Amino acid sequence: MLLQIQFESEIPIYQQIKNQIIRGIATGALQQGEDLPSVRQLASDIGINFHTVIKVYNQLKQEGWVIIHRKSGVMINPDLNLTKTPEYMELLDDLMKTTTAEAFMRGLTKEEFINIIEKNYDNYKTQGGK
Incomplete structure (x- = not known):
């Protein structure tokens, strides 16, 4: 997964990551059931604090975009079926x-x-x- 973070942007880093993951799902670049990098791996790849990645993954989980398994990590929700509520x-x-x-x-x-x-x-x- 290739993310492009603009560290000088007014948009917080966590929001940039979250936005790019959602856009990746919407375009099909990220598929349902696809694994995302581990918290530590993504933080290391981008050069940010791992707590920032935890925040992103938790928000995406709460909104139904991803599921988190303690042992297997984070993946795009294979049953993603968001509705207009x-x-x-x-x-x-x-x-x-x-x-x-x-x-x-x-x-x-x-x-x-x-x-x-x-x-x-x-x-x-x-x-x-x-």
Whole structure:
């Protein structure tokens, strides 16, 4: 698994890792049932504290993206079947409020903003999503 971490980014390292794993699943680059590197291995490969990787893996587990076995490690959930729940829709709305506010304040037009969303959504559909 190849992750590209930008250490100077305003986005925390744990969030960059989490985002890239979710994107990897959405594009098909990471397959259901595929093993992820151990906590220590991933931390060593990236050059970060292993507690950061533990945080990522635990968040991904809580959200249903991965399963963690004490002996066999972390793997993409082989039964991954995420659904659109009211809780998820509320979370998405909250994330979009912030993203939309930033885009608005940076001068993006509504059309530019929608085009970015459509491009990204279509990209996941063509790369192996649902």
